[in-house]
Amino acid sequence: MPTHPVHLLVSCPDSKGLVSAMTGFLASHDLNVLDLDQHTDSQEDWFFARIAFDLSGSGPLPDLIELWRPIAESHDMSWRLHDTAERRRMAILVGKGDQCCRELLWRWEDGQLDCDIPLVISNHPDAAKHVERFDVPFHVLPVSAETRREQERAIRTLIQEHDVELVVLARYMQILSADFVASMPNRIINIHHSFLPAFAGSKPYHQAHARGVKVIGATCHYVTEELDAGPIIEQAVVPVNHRDTLDDLVRKGSDLERSALVSGVRLHLQDRVLVHGRRTVVFH
Amino acid sequence: MPTHPVHLLVSCPDSKGLVSAMTGFLASHDLNVLDLDQHTDSQEDWFFARIAFDLSGSGPLPDLIELWRPIAESHDMSWRLHDTAERRRMAILVGKGDQCCRELLWRWEDGQLDCDIPLVISNHPDAAKHVERFDVPFHVLPVSAETRREQERAIRTLIQEHDVELVVLARYMQILSADFVASMPNRIINIHHSFLPAFAGSKPYHQAHARGVKVIGATCHYVTEELDAGPIIEQAVVPVNHRDTLDDLVRKGSDLERSALVSGVRLHLQDRVLVHGRRTVVFH
């Protein structure tokens, strides 16, 4: 019988017996722990855990949840449960430069991203050629200062119609409204083309070049209302030197963006990221 | 009341309920889990865990062990327990080049290595000057082809007299006898000045230079009977290029050796390394 993994994520004030309560519950229902990660932030007295367990051969998940609920409540746990049999649905938003978008589609096509991708949305037609190679529907929704609200409404409608649970901004150079962001907390992932918090905002490679830094970076993070300030999932860096022109920074940075974004998205899809305030716990 | 951490390490065939058995035992004795790491090697069906728990306010450890023993036996566990109140005793063996030795002493003096260092032993007098700066007794035991056995016997005597539990070979360029190695399994740590298994044996920097590699490395590993083939704890690497002379490789490599050795020794002293065959599980 193949395994049927279910992921349980827990975040709560630290106290004695938390791991025991979780694993004891699973053991009492004869459910095998496939993988367990735990972290205690001793400064904040906060407990984080991720348990992957095998549901195969067990009763239905909803029944199990009912039995779990009182245990979680007694420990003040925030928790969520993801049945991997239900594939997540992810939408990609992309601007003119589609390197990150292509990388995501490539990995997805190769089976490295465990999700469905029902659509890609862009404000430009440029990415069409590459997206269509992957047989993923491509929607163009142009935007101008006047149509900003309307265009975003159209995006949100598409996202709802396609039951999208995760939105990835793959170099989508528009700023989302606070409303949109608030409607999908920790479910919008962005790639910023710098080593945040250095060079937040626009044209980070220009800024990096002018400042003469010797290392550049890329940052994959959840989107929050404050621009480029959301919880960081992953950062990648590469050395540069005086020989690197602005174009070289863009090219080298593009490689970083691709790998940091794919890595961050994969970690999210595997339920390996817990957010606590402005920080993340990432169980690699 | 300050915490009094005890480390429990477990390695055994995988089965259901192992984490629950461990954490349930601790919970039933009202012992708080400070940190828990777990890994299941699904290819070998093997389970590894490290639990740090707080003994403060509890009964004596020996009593607890007696209660733990039957649980461990019922799951076929190999296990060990380290009461951090008892500081480990570590000896350093060093040859002519004492950079690694100095780095260990420096970190130790700064409180970064949780152990006592009752002595440093060398086959050369060269390191005396630096070792004595740290007020650590320095023993010179010269060695030649004829005196090899006798010299090693003297080392082993010193180690026993000083109750040494961990031996670190900090660029000690002599090969230990199979007997010596067998007497301290996974308790002798070596630093090899290459990215093993590349360039095992002598003069690895010469080999690396001749081969024209673009990255060099250093490997911290447990010593086993087979030369440079023991379980790897840590590896560090750095890029090199055609401008690097042999001397540059030695200098750059020396930095790697220092950091890889300190890191490996620290991980060992924190009971973060479990050995399984030729491989290690390292809970960073």
Place this chain on the structure above:
Amino acid sequence: MPTHPVHLLVSCPDSKGLVSAMTGFLASHDLNVLDLDQHTDSQEDWFFARIAFDLSGSGPLPDLIELWRPIAESHDMSWRLHDTAERRRMAILVGKGDQCCRELLWRWEDGQLDCDIPLVISNHPDAAKHVERFDVPFHVLPVSAETRREQERAIRTLIQEHDVELVVLARYMQILSADFVASMPNRIINIHHSFLPAFAGSKPYHQAHARGVKVIGATCHYVTEELDAGPIIEQAVVPVNHRDTLDDLVRKGSDLERSALVSGVRLHLQDRVLVHGRRTVVFH
């Protein structure tokens, strides 16, 4: 007037006045140096240089060469000259796994590799789908123990017919004959999926996993008669740990292979690599 770069590469015994001879020659013909790299291997007393100069506004290159020849001869120089107005022609050979091949085609399509790619050759039909997306002709030449010679002859015929100057083995898992290799010295580039010289030969990820290394690598090198022993152009590495299964190593390694191969091929196409014995000088 746009620049018209020409690359001059020189390798010769070291002596006084070499740079002066080269730059003096260019200055006397009013040719502007765009970029100059020089290296002296003091151990071998050998001189290496790469000069990019601007031919625009100058007389024809062949005339210039005739004037350069006696200078080069008087200093015992090995030299070659590449007029960037003439694009190189590159063929890709690929096996079943086509990740490296796709990466090359992608970069090439984006204008990052300065060459033409008249064809891709494989012993399997698998890569067809991806290659054809890039509108590059794809040739399948299956191979078996009996047809090895014949198949290689067919490859060489294709390569000649298409005026191919550089052959890239992008995970082409067949061993080329000594004859073939000798016919294109330092013009066949391979990507090996390990940090050479560790894990030469087949199944390097299996070897790396069994050995329990903490870092894996990929090596881009010129092919020579001896397997996996040719001059190294580029090496890339990434940390791994006990959680990484064999599949994880393959996936992580694949990313390394892609970037090391693209990087090595780009350096070659930019005439930045000089070979001297088993070593390379790479002017980044």
Place this chain on the structure above:
Amino acid sequence: MPTHPVHLLVSCPDSKGLVSAMTGFLASHDLNVLDLDQHTDSQEDWFFARIAFDLSGSGPLPDLIELWRPIAESHDMSWRLHDTAERRRMAILVGKGDQCCRELLWRWEDGQLDCDIPLVISNHPDAAKHVERFDVPFHVLPVSAETRREQERAIRTLIQEHDVELVVLARYMQILSADFVASMPNRIINIHHSFLPAFAGSKPYHQAHARGVKVIGATCHYVTEELDAGPIIEQAVVPVNHRDTLDDLVRKGSDLERSALVSGVRLHLQDRVLVHGRRTVVFH
């Protein structure tokens, strides 16, 4: 006859024949080029070069300089010349934490830094113990808000008395006056404990921890009037994660600081750094 290297550094507007003019001059005086590095910033049309040549067997340097001067003037060159026979004199300023200071002294003692160190100055007595191990005079000059000017004057007097040419701030946590800084342009090197421009100012590790970054860094730069904004010589980075407490960041960062500072100081002492505006050209 041993070589007697002299370093010539040039920075000027780009024009044809610059390398030829430099190497031609040396060749005409029968001086052998040991090493040549050149860079043209095509965006700013600016030329940079470093030539190491061998003075042994030649006439006196001052005569040579007189012959060189008109050539330099005709090309509008900024230039400086360093005769390696004259050792530079370097002072270290240190605060309470002396890890960086110790690393510099250690490397210097091992012959890796080509300079004299006539004194170490601190505003605290704490570093005395370690500095005195290296037999380097240690001066304590305490500072308070009231005595700031006076204390700095005392420092400057010491520096002048000891003919100091390079000042290294090895975690000296006081801000130097604009006057002091202006008096030693590009001759005061600081190590900042973050990846600048992220986390400039005080308590960068606190800032990094609060922001939840996944990579931390250290920056070695020349001191200019504007705090933490001077030209960057070297940056080093290391990954961190949620398990790293503030103390861990401090410890890991300390390793970065040590290596970035030593590296930056070595590059400066070898005349490998040219400053142009806010950027550096570093000929590794």
